[in-house]
Amino acid sequence: MTTRVTANGIDIAYESFGDPGGRPLLLIMGLGAQLIHWDEGLCELLAEQGHHVVRFDNRDAGLSTHVGGAGVPGAGTAPPYLLDDMAEDTAGLMDALGWPRAHVVGASMGGMIAQTLAIRRPERVLTLTSIMSTPGPEIAPPTAEAAAILMARPAADRDGVLEQAVRTWTMIGSPGYELDHERITTLAGLAYDRCFDPAGTGRQLAAIMASGSRVEALGRLTVPTLVLHGEADQLVPLAGGEATAAAVPGARLVTYPGMGHDLPRALWPDIVAEITKHTTA
Template sequence: MAAGMARHGRIEIAYEVEGPDNGIPLLLVMGLGLSLLFWPEGLRRQLIERGFRVACYDNRDVGLSTHLTELGLPSPLVLLGRRWTGYTLADMADDAVAVLDDLGWQSAHVAGVSLGGMIAQTLAIRHPDRVRSLTSISSTPSARIGRPHPGALAALATLPVRDREAAARQMAHVFRIIGSPGYPRDEEWIRDAARRSFDRAHDLNGMRRQLAAIISADDRRPALQELRMPVLVVHGAEDRLVRPSGGRATARAVPGAKLVIFPGMGHDLPALLQPAVAEEIAALARQVSPSG
C-alpha cells in the first residue's frame, strides 16, 4: 500500500492506494465523518482480486486531510435555512479530482458510500469524463429523500470524545443502531478502526461542516438524468440512516441504472455481503470494457 497527498488549492487530501500497478483504477469515497480506515479490508481485498487498483482517501475535515477549523461550527439556523456557504459537495467532488490527478488517473471507476455516494454522484455530474462508472451505496440524490429514522439521527448526535477508547465505544454504539440487523457485526473491527481514526484526527465540528454541505446541496436528480456512464445503486433494505427511498430515487433518476437492494443490510458493508458488492462493481466495470 502506498500513501500520498493531493492538493486542491489550499486543501490537502490524504489518500492510500493498493493493488496491482496495472490494475483497473477504482476510487472509493467514504461517508460522513469517517476516515479512509473505515473501508473494510475484506471489501478492498475482494476488489483487488477482481483486478482493481484501489484508492481511498480522507475527505476534507476528516483524518489527515485539511481541517477547515476557521469555518467554525455551522449554526442550527444555517442548517435549518440550508444556507451553509463554507463549502459544497461540488468542492468535495473537486477534492476527488485532485486525488485522481495526483494518481495520474485520467479516469476511474468511482464508488461512494453515504456522503461518499453524494460526492461520487456530484463528481460524475461535474466531471463525467473522469468517471468510467458510478456506484452509489447507501446514499440519496437529495437530503430530503430517504430521511433518517429518528433513532438513527439521535445516534449521530454524539458529544466530543476525549480519548481513543471513548471513540471506540461511541462508534460501536453508532453501528449497533445503523448497522445491518440481518448480518453479524464485526464490533472489534469497528472499535479498532475508531481507535486508529481517533489517532489520525478527531474533529466533531468537521463532521458537522460536512453535514452542512449535505443539507445545503441542491437536488441532484435533474443532473443525474444526464449521466451516460454505467451506474449501479446499492442499498440496504434495513437502512435506518438513509432509508431505501434514497437509493430508489437515485436509480430512478439515472437512465439505465441498476438497483440492488440487499435484504437485512443496514447502513454499513457487512463482511458476508462484501463479495457480492465487489462482484456488482466489477460487473459494472465490465460494461465499459472487458478489462474494466
C-alpha cells in the same frame, strides 16, 4: 502506505492497492469517516479483481486538510464548502494520480460526492457506483432513532468514542448480520488516533444539507450507474437508493435484505462481484 498530494488547493491523504496498471477504482467514504473505513480486506478483494484501488480521506476527515478556521456553521450561516467542492477535490486527486478517468465508488456521503462528480465532470467517470446514498437530503431522511444517533453530542475522550461507536453501529448497522464489536472498537480507536475532529464532521454535514437535490441533474447523466443499498438501512433508508436508481437513466439497483448502513463482511464477495461486473461491462 499513506501518501499526501495537493489537489484543489488542499492536501489529500490516500492509499492504494493492486497493480497500478489495473482498472482505476476510486473509493469515496462517507460523513465523518476516514479512508480506513474502507476495510483493507475489501480493498484487497477489489484489487484481486483487476482494479487499481485508491481510498482517501475527504477534506475535514483523517489526514487530509481540515478547514478548522471555519468553525461549524450555525443555522442560517453558509457552510465553508459544498459537495461541489468535495467533488472537485476528488477530480484533483485523480489529476495527481495521473488518472484521466476512473471508476468511482461512493458510500453514503461519498455516494453524494460521486454523484456530484459524475454530474459536474462526466468525462472523468468511467462508471458510477452509489452505495447506501441518496440524490438529495430531503429524500429518504433517517429514522428518528438514527437521526438521534447522528446528532448526538460527540464523546469527549478516546474511551467514550469507542463506546459511542458501538452504540452507533448497533443502531444503524446491519440487523441481518452479527455485529463485530471487536472490529468496531478497533476501527474507532484507529480513527481516533489518526484524527479526532467532530467539528469537521459538522462542516461536512452542513455541506450535504446546503447542496440540495441532484435528481434533475442525474436525469441527464449518461454514465453507467450501479446503485447498491441495504433494505434495513435506518440512516439512509432504501428509498434513497431507489430514488437514485430512478433518477439515472439505465441505472441498475441491487438491494440486500438485512443490510443496514454498513458493509457486512459476509456481503463483500457479492458487493465485489457486482462492482466488478459493472466496471468490466
